[in-house]
Amino acid sequence: MSSGQTVLVVALLLAAAFGIYRGFVDGRFGGTHRVRGVTSDQPEPGYDARIPVLADTEHAEDIGSFATLLQFSSTFCAPCRVARRVLAEVAASTPGVVHLEIDAEHHLELVRRLGVQRTPTTLVLDAEGHEVTRAAGAPTAVQVRAALAMLD
């Protein structure tokens, strides 16, 4: 096999493995930044779980009376549109639940503090604005409702 053919095989295998892995984890709610952050032993500077997620932002007063679906999006993100539709639909049909969408690119401080790695990432916040769980990738309505059920 030539070097090019070797690279061809490796690239196809890696792409397939990554694609299957992503299909499996996309939209699954679980953990929070503290639970599964890369540097879980040393929280990132400025991160304090006792302070509501949106405490010092312009959205501090916008959270829902029961829960908030906080979605991080970016311009170059097609799945964000899918997530927006699903989350808006769940918020509209569930009393006390608010859907908030934040442009990750314009809130990089918040993105770093919360350890958001990709868009869309959806955080479920409780009535006080603390993170309960999160999912990367567009979730389905069933997954979102199951995550909200954790609050009951």
Next chain:
Amino acid sequence: MNQIDPRGPKFTAAVTTVVLATVLFLAPSAYAVGLLALQTLLFAWGALRGVQHTPLAWVFRTVVRPRLAPPADWEDAAPPRFAQGVGFAFGAAALVAFVAGVPLLGSVLVGFALAAAVLNAVFGFCLGCEVYLLIRRFTKPADAAQVHAPTS
């Protein structure tokens, strides 16, 4: 905002997959470099003129799309266009590597572009779009807490 049929970029990605796989199959050779130059030109076209104005988009509109049902959802044209720009960067760098006599590096760079095209064509996943936020996270100046972090 330009709205496009999301199956257009998928079709383009499928053709790109075949072209780049052929490049790697033939690499290192003059045919591989010629074919890669052609693909890099297509990447540049998509990035500069928009994904809906490329030769492959024209083929999709006139030959493929009339045979398909109407799309369930429309997609913004900006994300795939950005991804074409990322593809161009890899294609151009690979061309330089092949011409400079480093075929293994050229093949690996093509391998990255191929993996991205496979993920897009098979899984509908846009790698270039997701990398964008990570790049922004690390290139924007760090906040004060990180600047004054102890060095030892």
